[in-house]
Structures are given as structure tokens and as C-alpha cells.
Amino acid sequence: MSDALDTIKLSNEQIAWRAAQDIENGAYVNLGIGFPEMVARFQPEGREAIFHTENGVLGFGKAPPEGEEDWDLINAGKKAITIKPGSSFFHQADSFAIVRGGHLDVAILGAYQVAQNGDLANWSTGKGGVPAVGGAMDLVHGAKRIAVLTDHVTKKGEPKLLERCTMPLTGVGCVTRVYTSLAVVDIEDGHFVLREKLPALSFDELQKVTGAELKIGDGATDLIAPAP
Amino acid sequence: MDKTIRSLSDAVAKIGDGARIMIGGFGGSGAPIELIHALIDKGPRNLTVINNNAGNGHVGLAAMIEQGMIAKIICSFPRSANPEVFTELYLAGKIELELVPQGTLAERIRAGGAGIPAFYTPTSYGTALAEGKPVAEFEGRQYVQERWLKADFALIKAELGDPMGNLTYRMAARNFTPLMAMAAEHTIVQVSRVVPVGGIDPEQVVTPGIFVNCVVEAPDPKQEENLNREGAIYP
Numbered sequence: 001m002s003d004a005l006d007t008i009k010l011s012n013e014q015i016a017w018r019a020a021q022d023i024e025n026g027a028y029v030n031l032g033i034g035f036p037e038m039v040a041r042f043q044p045e046g047r048e049a050i051f052h053t054e055n056g057v058l059g060f061g062k063a064p065p066e067g068e069e070d071w072d073l074i075n076a077g078k079k080a081i082t083i084k085p086g087s088s089f090f091h092q093a094d095s096f097a098i099v100r101g102g103h104l105d106v107a108i109l110g111a112y113q114v115a116q117n118g119d120l121a122n123w124s125t126g127k128g129g130v131p132a133v134g135g136a137m138d139l140v141h142g143a144k145r146i147a148v149l150t151d152h153v154t155k156k157g158e159p160k161l162l163e164r165c166t167m168p169l170t171g172v173g174c175v176t177r178v179y180t181s182l183a184v185v186d187i188e189d190g191h192f193v194l195r196e197k198l199p200a201l202s203f204d205e206l207q208k209v210t211g212a213e214l215k216i217g218d219g220a221t222d223l224i225a226p227a228p
Numbered sequence: 229m230d231k232t233i234r235s236l237s238d239a240v241a242k243i244g245d246g247a248r249i250m251i252g253g254f255g256g257s258g259a260p261i262e263l264i265h266a267l268i269d270k271g272p273r274n275l276t277v278i279n280n281n282a283g284n285g286h287v288g289l290a291a292m293i294e295q296g297m298i299a300k301i302i303c304s305f306p307r308s309a310n311p312e313v314f315t316e317l318y319l320a321g322k323i324e325l326e327l328v329p330q331g332t333l334a335e336r337i338r339a340g341g342a343g344i345p346a347f348y349t350p351t352s353y354g355t356a357l358a359e360g361k362p363v364a365e366f367e368g369r370q371y372v373q374e375r376w377l378k379a380d381f382a383l384i385k386a387e388l389g390d391p392m393g394n395l396t397y398r399m400a401a402r403n404f405t406p407l408m409a410m411a412a413e414h415t416i417v418q419v420s421r422v423v424p425v426g427g428i429d430p431e432q433v434v435t436p437g438i439f440v441n442c443v444v445e446a447p448d449p450k451q452e453e454n455l456n457r458e459g460a461i462y463p
Contacts, residue, residue: 096331
């Protein structure tokens with residue numbers, strides 16, 4: 001089944017594209033380090049989101065050309081960025097006041113596991129080594145929407161959408177929407193509610209690779225993302 | 229009033245064994261490399277260091293760890309592009325780690341500087357990092373009690389400083405620095421340029437001089453990222 005899924009599933013770019021369609025013009029947005037950063041590339045024409053990064057910048061733009069980096073101007077992933085007109089700098093306590101204080105419209109994060117009650121595990125596999133949390137546990141609180149981008153299953157084909165997370169939690173009951181490689185799923189009242197799925201996949205096939213009950217949402221539709 | 233000090237070594241002279249030190253910076257951005265290297269030259273041991281990270285490569289904070297100066301580190305993200313100095317000691321049980329979510333770390337430092345012994349935050353509720361901490365409900369949500377962080381010394385970097393200790397910062401290098409300046413008994417600042425009293429418009433001052441004990445000029449400060457790209461090792 002996993003191999004069959006690989007042939008139809010969305011690429012990371014397509015998942016990021018789909019998530020970008022839901023970001024309103026003028027939204028304040030935090031994109032998690034790594035995969036979620038890709039969402040910035042797919043802002044629909046005519047819309048402009050304002051991006052926040054935890055280390056203290058609001059309104060940053062693209063990466064500078066190589067050789068033109070200024071290492072006092074980086075994002076939370078410690079990559080060089082540029083600023084756009086209207087940007088601002090602030091210290092860490094203000095930056096996390098923006099996060100926890102409910103000022104962001106959406107935070108988009110990666111995930112190891114998501115549970116049907118909205119629990120998220122994305123900071124530690126719990127397998128030892130050096131633990132590192134950064135801003136992950138802060139980011140899951142405060143934004144009006146907490147969205148997750150993820151493959152629908154692990155590399156071994158195991159579900160990542162589960163009844164209960166088995167890995168260490170980042171936050172409890174925090175996720176509101178999951179954009180996967182196969183579907184768009186909302187979390188409502190302790191359940192996964194299907195909003196969109198790939199047309200090449202039947203509901204039963206999708207349910208089989210989902211580790212908790214999927215309810216079909218009103219007006220559930222096809223998930224169609226253009227090839228980038 | 230003149231808080232300027234002539235040399236980096238004089239600036240760190242009071243820091244002895246067992247001190248608790250806040251070091252500014254988020255990764256290399258804002259890291260006071262020149263002050264850290266002066267402290268390595270002095271060589272106090274058994275230190276507790278509060279920083280967002282745990283060093284990168286073999287310069288700055290990583291070099292302090294490599295020299296065996298640090299017994300305990302309080303940070304949010306002890307990984308980096310080149311983290312082996314911390315990783316080896318940590319996995320060998322030779323350095324203690326207190327892992328704190330980044331926003332909680334910032335707020336604990338702010339609280340330390342603001343005279344607030346504890347506060348409640350939603351961050352980490354229901355996770356392994358909240359174990360053993362008091363929890364309380366406010367308006368139907370659960371919050372975790374966190375305590376202030378204070379230090380004996382802060383080593384920080386700013387852009388402009390005047391003899392009264394007023395400071396400005398450069399872009400995202402600001403990060404933890406203004407908070408640490410408040411939370412330490414003795415705050416030591418390296419600035420790219422010392423300007424005369426009155427040389428910073430009061431409207432532009434980010435850290436008022438009351439939080440600062442000494443200012444030392446370190447023109448053209450090194451960037452950790454550039455040092456690491458050159459493969460630099462300190463000392």
C-alpha cells in the first residue's frame with residue numbers, strides 16, 4: 001500500500017502550495033523551520049502575508065544571494081534572510097508575546113504525529129540523543145490556527161494521524177488543521193474530519209492509512225494541487 | 229558617569245569559578261564572541277551558562293564548552309550545524325543540560341530582570357518539560373508555573389553604547405540581549421562603537437544604561453558563522 005501511495009501522493013511542494021491557499025491577505029504567519037518554510041514560496045497572487053520568525057523579526061523576505069548574507073539578520077532556522085519595507089526587530093520576550101499572546105493568525109508546523117484530539121508530537125522521537133525543543137512548544141499556543149504539514153504516513157508506511165500520539169508531546173489539543181500528502185483534515189471536537197482527499201484514493205483506502213476514525217466533513221471535496 | 233572599560237580582559241576580570249553567566253545571542257547572531265574569547269583566556273571553571281543554544285563549531289560558546297569551563301547549560305536548542313563539542317560531553321554525562329522552551333527561556337530571563345519570581349505560561353503544558361511543575365487553570369485553560377532566571381554576569385553584544393551604558397542593537401542580533409542585560413547582577417557589554425554621552429537619541433535607546441555595568445569597545449566584531457566557515461578554532 002505504501003508503494004502505491006508513493007505514486008499518487010502530493011510532493012512537499014504541493015502540500016505547501018495547498019496550505020498557502022488558506023492564508024489570507026494581510027495574515028501574520030509563523031512558518032516552522034524546514035518543510036513549513038516552503039509555504040512562503042506559494043503565496044497566491046495578490047495576497048501578502050507578514051512572516052514572523054521567533055528570533056525577533058516581523059516582515060522578512062527571501063534569502064539573500066549567496067555571499068550577501070548578513071549574519072545579524074537570520075531566521076529561527078539560523079538561515080540568512082532579508083527584510084521588506086515595514087519590517088521590525090524586537091527582543092525574544094516580545095517575540096514570544098506575539099506567539100503566546102494570540103497575535104498570529106496562523107502557525108504552520110511539521111509533525112511526527114498528530115492525534116485526533118489535536119495533540120502534536122514534533123520535537124522529539126523520544127529515542128535518546130541530545131534533546132532540543134527551541135520554540136516548538138511555544139508556537140503551538142496562541143496562533144488563531146495551528147496547521148500541520150506532513151506526509152500522511154511515515155517512510156515505513158505507518159500512520160502519522162493517530163488516536164493518541166506515542167511520541168513525546170509538543171502540545172496538547174492544539175492542532176486545528178492537517179495538510180497531508182493525501183488529504184486535508186480538520187480537527188473538530190476530538191475527531192479528524194476529512195475536508196479534501198486525492199481523487200485517486202477511495203475513502204476506505206485513506207481510512208486504512210489513517211490511525212484513527214476519519215469523519216467525512218460536509219462538502220468534502222477533491223484535493224487537487226498543481227504540479228510545481 | 230563612565231562605564232567604559234579599556235580592554236576585554238578587564239571587562240571579564242571579575243568572573244570567577246562557579247559563576248552563573250547569561251550569554252547573549254541566538255546561534256551566532258548577537259553572540260559576543262570577543263568577550264567570550266576573553267573569558268576563555270581567563271579560564272574560570274564550573275560555570276553555569278544560560279544561552280539559547282550550546283555552541284556551534286569550535287569558537288565562542290562551543291570553545292568554552294570544549295575548554296571544560298561549563299558544568300551546566302540552560303538553553304532551548306543545544307543542536308547546531310556543527311554541534312559535536314556539546315554533544316560529546318553531554319552523551320558522556322560530563323555536562324548538565326536544563327532544556328527550556330525558547331519563549332519560556334526568554335520570559336524567565338525577563339522575569340528575573342523584572343522582579344517577578346514566577347509566572348504561568350501555556351507552553352509545555354501536558355509535555356515532558358512540565359513534569360514536576362505546578363499547574364493552574366485560568367479561564368478554562370491549563371498553564372504551567374515557571375520561575376525566574378537570574379545570573380551573576382551577562383556577557384552581551386550591542387551596536388552602539390555610550391559611557392552611561394545606553395545601548396542600541398543591530399537587526400536580529402537583539403534577540404535575548406536586552407532581557408539578559410536586566411537579569412544579571414553585573415552586565416558586561418561589548419559594543420561595535422562607543423559614542424559620547426548624548427550620542428544616542430533617547431528615542432532610539434533599546435537598553436537603558438541602568439541595566440548595564442560596563443561597556444567595552446570591540447570594533448568589527450567577528451561573526452560566529454564566518455569563523456565557522458573559515459574552520460576557526462579558539463584558542
